[in-house]
Amino acid sequence: MSETLHKGLSLTMAVIASSGFLALGGCGRGHGGAAPAVHLQEVAAYPVLVPGFTAVAGNGGSQEALVALGRLAIPQSERCSVKGRIFTLVPPPWKGGAAWTVTSPSVKGWQTPPPDLDLRAEWFDFVHSLAAMHASGCFGGGMTAASVQQRIAEAITIPADESLVFRYGFTGSGVVDLLPGMMLQVERSVLVDKGARRELQSMEADYEVTAATTGGVLLHRTRAVSLHQPQTSEEIFHLDRLSGEAPLLRLFLQSAAAGDSKQRPSVLLAGTRIEALEVATKTVTGNGCPARPAVDVKCITFHEAVSLLVACTVNGKQQYLPMGTALTSLLDLQHGSIATASVARRLADGRYAPVDFPKTQEAGVHIILQSGDRVTWR
Structure with a gap:
């Protein structure tokens, strides 16, 4: 992968930390404005997407992120938390703020996972726990288990090639x-x-x-x-x-x-x-x-x-693309240029985050298009 993709993690994390609390303050307003960029990184040949709008604190193989999921809807905080081996979720204090704390693998954690754990299976267990929390009434404000999953997936570092797994639970077969x-x-x-x-x-x-x-x-x-x-x-x-x-x-x-x-x-x-x-x-x-x-x-x-498709805006016009379409596939089909291509990702709060990636075919393969993405090229 090109040298551009091998960015220093310390600089990226500093940008993330400095921008996070401003994003939490505006989350849910749905203004449709701009959000800090999502960065495609690859270290040791492992491509990941690193968000730029939540406060993140790393600790070796794990990191913590603040996610705006609304105030805790019931006082039983023990019922409204997840304590998995890899993924955890801690609610804000009763009658406190809207920021929930998620623990997940860092870039290093995705590269070198514990040898006895399947990180994808751990994520699916975490998602099942979110469904149980929703059934218990932990989330308010019209949130569903699927929308909670989407907001968390936007706020944590995830493998780029499996972004649909984390946002939708989509594996190409199975359930979504x-x-x-x-x-x-x-x-x-x-x-x-x-x-x-x-x-x-x-x-x-x-x-x-x-x-x-x-x-x-x-x-x-x-x-x-x-x-x-x-x-x-x-x-x-x-x-x-x-x-x-x-x-x-x-x-x-x-x-x-x-x-x-x-x-x-x-x-x-x-x-x-x-x-x-x-x-x-x-x-x-x-x-x-x-x-x-x-x-x-x-x-x-x-x-x-x-067939399952997602709506994207391509050069100003809405198109439905097969779930799992990579940026390079779209460009090849419509004779677009990766050198001038840009992607803006629609977040759950209505804002758009630019996707920062090297302008190479190899990098474009790892940009899997999602519902609401805006794609342009000249």
Whole structure:
């Protein structure tokens, strides 16, 4: 990697520490202004993203960051903390401020993790604990477990190539909670008579994931292609009606279990309570929804292909890109130049943070585009 990417950690941490408390003061206002840059760094061939807007104190392989998650909503602070082996979360004092303290690996900690620990598994355990805290009422102000996860992921150092894992829980398969700025595409191939021949075409529909006024999300259909076929597929044409007004949507992407060649179909869970959604998650089977769905949760098994996309602004125009698209892939497809490319990342508080990276193809591979990113080039 180029020498530009090998920046001194002490300088970066000084910038982070000096800018952090100002950011906490404005968090949640949603002004859409600029935030300190997110830095792509690589030390010992390990690329990481280091945030520039929270106060960070490093201690060898770990660091502490202050994250604005709102005031503690209930007095039981013990129920509202996480004490993992790698990731911890400590709330502010009861009736205190909005700054919660997160402990996570530093750049050094990601490079040389403890030999007996799986850091990704530790993160997923941490995320499950956030869901339990949400169910206990620890977070106020309309926060959901998914939005808490997003704010924490923005505030800590994370592996650049796994940024989607930390922000969305997205691994390319498995489970992901839907957030505003995402889109579902549901598609089924059908044979259509075209004169003397038959042609394979697609019935399909697009659903934007939008913010609900009462918190959580809703699906909104924006496009449908029926090919003049009877609209009998509820999962294609009426997914918004099927999911109802449940504010929590969790998507299981099509995948195969270890050692099993059979693909599990995509599944959508729609629920009103995070604890019910967690229970329902454990009941999804290799064939899709269980025979007896969990209480308070709708379970929808897709018999079609489902794709997950994210909304980005590319040279001033909104585009939906496949989840997992790297900056270099976008530039290659649209004949853009990495030398003049810039990325601004939309944060949970509505501000935009420039992404600081070397203008090289190698660095661009590690910039995985996320919902709300603004990408420009000349």
